[in-house]
Amino acid sequence: MSMVIEDQRNSLLQNIWEEHRVWVLTCAALLVSVVIWKVHGTETVFPKNWIEAFPFADKVNEFDKWIRPFIQPTTRAIGAGVTxxxxxxxxxLTVTQWQIIFVILVLPAFAYGGLRLGLLAVFAVGSWLVLDMWDQAMETLSLMTISIAISVMIGVLLGIVASQSDRFEAIIKPILDTMQTLPAFIYLIPAFYLFGLGAPGAILATV
Known part of the structure; x- marks a missing residue:
């Protein structure tokens, strides 16, 4: 009899947890927040004694000073090549006559996308001229072209290796899936740190 009652109680608790776990976790988070506010209610900054107890920033700075001489010569050389x-x-692109660039960009749209996409390309490229943004557009076009070229080379190389090794494919798949779900802004900070500000960091972050 006691076993039956125990099983019923466990089942009831499990049902309550499954149906109301969001509310339970929310209430728990509010309770913890109230406790922290009661303990540190007058403080408006991160407690200094916590920083002193866990000097995480100091460890990161020490690691940065240690690893910078090893990696930055290589990464900055890559950045210089990309630049x-x-x-x-x-x-x-800026020296070439705009009519040639216009035709190179618009003709594929007509050839592969039909009249509607071709007219859209004419309007888009023409707006660069009308708005006097041709030079800025050529910079963006260069950045995207180089990014795509590097992405294709890396993708083809990884695809060839993955097709020949099941182990490599099993390792690289979850990494690529995770990277695909992350916003592009996440890659800006490490890209600028490794390859410097400007075009090389932006291109490699885009890749």
Whole structure:
């Protein structure tokens, strides 16, 4: 009899938890917040004694000072190479007559997308001229072109390796799935830290 009552009680508790766990967790979070407010109600900044007890920032700064000489020469060299390609492409696009760039960008839209997409391309590219933003548009076009080229090269290389190794595929799949769900802004900080501000960081963050 006692076993039956115990099972019924456990089942009831489990049902209550499954149906109302959001409210239970919300109430628990509010309770913890009230307790913290009662203890540190007059403080408007992060408790200094907590920072002193867990000097996480100091450890991060020490790690940064230790690892910077090892990785930055390589990453900055890569950034310099990307910058050279970017600046060369921008120079070529800005020097080339706008009519040639216009035709190169618009014709594929007519050829592969039909009349509607072609007219949209004419309107979009034409707006760069009308709004006097041609040079800025060429910079953006260069950045995106280089980003796509690097992405394709890396993607093809990873795809070839993954097709030949089941273990590598099992490792790389969850990593790529996770990266795909993260917003692009997350990659800006490490990209700028490793490759510097400006075009190289933006291009490699886009990749």
């Amino acid at each position: 050279w390609f970017y600046e060369s492409m921008v120079d070529w």
